[in-house]
Amino acid sequence: MATLKQVAAHAEVSVQTVSNALNAPHRLRPDTLERVNKSIELLNYRPNRNARSLRTSAVELIGYCVPNWPNQTHLVMDQFLHALCAAAERTGRHILLFTAPPGVDGMPTYDDLHARRLVDGFVLSQTETHDPRHGWLKEQGIPFVSFGRVWKQTTQPGPWVDVDGAAGSAMAVRHLYETGRRRIAFLGWPKTSGLAEDRAGGWRDECKALGLPISGLSVRCREDSLDEGARATAALLDAGREIDGIVALSDVLALGALRELTRRGLTAGHQVGVTGFDDSPLADVVSPGLTSLRQPMDDIAAELITILTGAPDGTPSERLLQPELVIRGSSAPG
Amino acid sequence: MATLKQVAAHAEVSVQTVSNALNAPHRLRPDTLERVNKSIELLNYRPNRNARSLRTSAVELIGYCVPNWPNQTHLVMDQFLHALCAAAERTGRHILLFTAPPGVDGMPTYDDLHARRLVDGFVLSQTETHDPRHGWLKEQGIPFVSFGRVWKQTTQPGPWVDVDGAAGSAMAVRHLYETGRRRIAFLGWPKTSGLAEDRAGGWRDECKALGLPISGLSVRCREDSLDEGARATAALLDAGREIDGIVALSDVLALGALRELTRRGLTAGHQVGVTGFDDSPLADVVSPGLTSLRQPMDDIAAELITILTGAPDGTPSERLLQPELVIRGSSAPG
């Protein structure tokens, strides 16, 4: 494997000149640059990243903790990871995966990776209510950026990128309204989840703004499963709420709703319009397809990387992105 | 950030002694070792991985290309990644993610990562028929191990770990047989996929071994979707095949089968037992739960890492692991 030294010998220049040819080509006289580049190419030289990192103390690696506890967002994790990788690579960086215990127990792992210079900083996701990681990292002065706000906190402990769940729900409500629905229910989770409250709030506010009823139309499911979605839908129908639209907080709940509607002989997309959240692979695999709110993964990833690698000074950056309503059969005009 | 030098000064020994305290503690006199360790702890010293890698030319990082083209295995990718990470960490290594164009176009990326010493080697997955990556890497002398055999090849071009799809199908058939089924159909993919042939072969052979009929009971679906699974099931039922069991090549196809059965008023798990493949999150989310063949991700990951980091000599290692039948409601005794 060729080194700078060998290239330098071959091009009959000093080592530093070759280094400059790569890092500051404008400093070289054109003919020297060309000669050096020829040697680089001929010897198939590639800079040794370890030596470079040692010298510059920047590894160009970003740590990401691969989550292991069950969570609906896993269904779109591959999309997220791909987008994150691609965004990192556009800046010459890469993603380093690691595992860590949840919550504050995982902090030594983060600390270690940073102290040993395996990573420059971290991208956090799967943010939880009162997540302790952000404050801890900030305290240690370790660079990070969060995908997802830390809920139930007055000020965000660091830079973040998130998707506007309230706006998403509102978009879903408006879409159902525009396709003729007037009694739109909401399938959510318990109040403990900030994300759930965010999305529920969007449904409530938009319904109010459009003059639609909300009383008795919001159901909290105990868990994120098809069965719970179906059960909640059944409850709404049995209570005689006369619903013609359902905004569900997740694709899984939405699929449960679809199943219950189908079971009762109600054509989803005709009698009752249904929307989900996150545009997971499930949404596209069922029939009729599930209308869902897609998270703009490429934009999210790009913003995360920009914030993390851009401004190292203390100014926390915050970006709230809009989801995109992907319309499929489940919300066809009734 | 403390360095060896500072620790050495604090403990009043030479730099090399501190290095030995970490890498070869048996060489130190017990009292020196203790003194050095105290200093290490006090100064909160962590070895700089870049400096170490530069010296030893081993980065302890394993490259994994995060796939972006649509594929059913994405549903279990988070499980795989978590297992792979954990296994790597058990040997002090980590996973570096990257993106690359599919097929041979991606090889420069692999080459580059290795040449710049960002990774020691690669774990390949999403192996395709006649996958060119394995041969190329072998030729370049770049260490790798494959999750998944390269199909339609007489000899495997390198070490691999795989799950025995034929045995999996056979397990499913036997399970359905033991719960009373006698006419068991197979839902597969086109012949071009080695994986599909492997799984289909297991169904065929086990049916023959048990004296069950196979003629007209195998359907090839055009794509891996719920609709195709449902369509294939409908076709089988309409043709009067009198089936009472379905072994599907994927969870998605199996869910399609379940949907069609339910639509026709046939209780899945009673009249017709259904099994899927891969034990994706979908299997657990539907009701009745889908009986499915789980890939032993932890074992797979452990084997991959062992093979990749264990024997650097030319002897290719090969490991065929058995899937595990996870029994749920969809195959309850009829």
Add this chain to the structure above:
DNA sequence: ACGGGCGTTTTGAACGTTAAAAACATCCGC
């Protein structure tokens, strides 16, 4: 008392790169 052997510690050099400063070359104005 002296050399050999062994266990422990130190010295010197190297891994491949870049930052900073120094050296060299060239051109210009006066």
Add this chain to the structure above:
DNA sequence: GCGGATGTTTTTAACGTTCAAAACGCCCGT
């Protein structure tokens, strides 16, 4: 023809670690 400005290249040193060899200290046998 000399000082200065500008442009290009080289020299020196350093990043933090580990390897190989040398040095040191000690015990032992003769």
